[in-house]
Amino acid sequence: MDVYEKFLKDLQRRLDVDLTGYKRPQMERRINTLMRSLGVKDYDEFxxxxxxxxxxxxxxxxHLTINVSEFFRNPAQWQVLEKQILPALLAQNPNLKIWSAGCSTGEEPYSLAMLLSEVAPRGQHSILATDFDVRVLKKAQEGAYPAKTTAGIPGHYLQKYFIQQGDTYRVKDELKRLITFRNHNLMRDKFPEQLDLILCRNVVIYFTEETKYELYKKFFYALRRQGILFTGSTEQIIQAREIGYESVAIFFYRRP
Ligand SMILES: C[S@@+](CC[C@H](N)C(=O)[O-])C[C@H]1O[C@@H](n2cnc3c(N)ncnc32)[C@H](O)[C@@H]1O
Known part of the structure; x- marks a missing residue:
């Protein structure tokens, strides 16, 4: 066991943080930069x-988890979601059960909630939004965003679903009601079941290939038949076929 491996063990034992499924070079680099900036000499001291x-x-x-998010991130894919994926899902089931996995500060589940409220306002939809970082979850629950971060939200949505207070836009309760925020670690915790749609976008960047494979397999079984997994804009699943997915559109995978 080298010093980095011992650090991971101690980290898990003493602080309950498990980094074993993450790519070593990236993690090691980030940790070392932080230690240098804090003037810490070795892992034990850290x-x-x-x-x-x-x-x-x-x-x-x-420092380790990049929490950057945006409303309607990669708009072209949200168009596909709106025009192609949601109508097909709604034709099978008027009340959608959705999971935003790795939701960060909430932009993703709120984007989804706005879209659903427009496309299928009568449905009894539920959106589960999870992250393992409790601080981002707290922000997500608050649902207050500086004006400069709302650029991706179409003007009429902003008017309809937010209350402006000075330079801050607050999500209205009617939108919040669609979402349940929960602390959940994708590497450890049990997955929900029978989902119509899962969004897992820009979360797996630091995961090892094996961890990604296991994760995409677990998502597969968390979907109901005909359910869809929506990934991030650089995240094509290499072993999609092997797992059982069929590709519906680029970055959308269906459990047949
Ligand atoms: C870059 S943000 C992506 C936010 C949003 N999905 C998007 O695409 O804009 C990645 C999020 O994944 C979360 N994350 C990373 N590893 C995780 C894990 N093992 N379990 C749960 N969440 C995790 C991080 O805390 C972070 O908030």
Missing amino acids: IDLMVRDKQRFDQFLD
């Missing part, structure tokens, strides 16, 4: 510091 100082621990988590 762990001791994080155990003692909650703020440093938060900073470490922040």
